[in-house]
Amino acid sequence: MKNPQVAQIFREISALLDMEGVPFKPRAYEKAAASIAALEDPIEEIFARGGVKALETIPGIGKSFAAKIAEFLSSGKVADHEKLRAATPVDLDRLLGIEGLGPKGIKSLYEHIGVRTLADLEAAARAGKIRQVPGFGEKSEQKILQGIGFLQARAGRLPIGAVLPLAREIEARLGEIRGVKQVAIAGSIRRRKETIGDMDFLVVASDPALVMERFATMPEVAVVHGRGSTKGSVRLSIGMDADLRLVPAESFGAALQYFTGSKDHGVACRKIAIEKSLKLNEYGVFRGSRSIAGRSEEEVYAALGLPWIAPELREDKGEIAAALAGKLPHILEYGSLRGDLQTQTSWTDGADSIEAMARAAKKLGLEYIAITDHTRSLAMTHGSDEKKLRRQMADIDAINAKLRGFRILKGAEVNIQRDGTLDIDDATLAALDVVGVAVHSHFHLPRKEMTERICRAMRNPHADILFHPTGRVLGRREPYEVDFEEIVRVALETRTALEIDAFPDRLDLNDDHARRAVEAGVKLTIDSDAHSAAHFPFLDYGIAVARRGWVEAKNVLNTQPVERLLASLKGGPGPGRKGSGRRHSQR
């Protein structure tokens, strides 16, 4: 998989061209880099299949870029890249990480005082040499030193689960300030991206200065980057920036639309505005100098001839075209899950008893949960063997007899062994309501072997769901190498559901995979992977992934009441077990 290297080279060329002041090309390289990074298939395979012509079908890749990719694949280098790097041999990646320092500044520092590395930069700043470079002064020198300090403390992007609770707390706090009329979280948090780079807040207030003052002096603030009359920017102690915008009420919707992004979605919207001889900015939609919309997002989209688009869809991945055609998906609503099909208890590595889990789930409005403790080959979790599972089933029967209006399903998170077989015998699996299968070992098998292993597990007639299908853990473990298209094909063929594991550091499937799966007609489940009674709210993160993946309620098995759910699981007692094909006939 050479996609990351190719994307990195394109990103670097973009920055190097930016340095030279070349117009437009840097954006083209940047777009191509993003496009390549987002590819599912290894770029070397695309090239092997169809040569440069196949490369040119990738969005943002034309003749010239396709040739550069081919050049890299055959030689490991791109001549233009080498040439640019030789002209300005600096550690771009690290230097660009300094807040406030961009391509132009880096070039100037290199040319005037020979700064090439972060160490050079720090030495020059300490020696007072930066201030002698044109365009820099005493203050920028201080900012650079501070920036170097922050570079070490920076958390980078954090999983949404680690950011959203704090963002909501700040939102609530801003809302309590005297004279505040409206508050909103914008940016990637509102779009529920899986990782977050910074926080964006929007406020309408009668006393903006007071709000700015309170914002800049919150206890979480480590440093204030800037503070104007309408915009404030701070670094929080968790190593993340937070921005505040103060906007007039008549612009709130336009500002919300603008600052929710994504950037690409915004660009696409502003292009539509231009086509209609309108102008869209954060203050509203304008015809000439007259505002025709801005108070609400609905109003703004309507002025562009579009229905309101859910924030999770705003990634410029076809939502504009769908909106124009009146074909936006009816994406899954928050709170629309009736059950949770992956939970662990104190029988293995969970914290709480079966009954405590059931009561917590019921309190949150769920109608059923499946208990899916680990199985025996996962020894460190005291995984269940057949005997232990039978005992647990009896226990569940006893608790179910006590519960009103709630059902505990018997399940297991069955380990997929290296050869693709399961570590629980078929007779026991047949007695379970819900069988999830999952990879927990041998993460580094070759792509083909890993794919075959997982597909073999899905072919087990009792395997209802493939849990956390790609195995990634955000910030800790990359997804394993697997042919996802083949997983989708076999899931469809065997009527195995794929899971969106909603545990905040998993989110697996991700949004793009979920979208691909439902496009193919595969059913999904969204599960919390709860390891304690406090984890059920994680389901919302899974719903967010589903929404970003254009998933509708009909695509998700656990939006159904328990009897219908059981009937629609492949290993369940319901109709269609032999695979009449009826289920997927609409595709």
Added chain:
DNA sequence: GCCGTTTTCGGCCCGACTGTTTTCAGTCG
């Protein structure tokens, strides 16, 4: 350098804030 249900040429989003500048470029989102 890419792209096209108004285009194969002529576009390519838009504004706030800062610092260093005597009127604006660079950076950021």
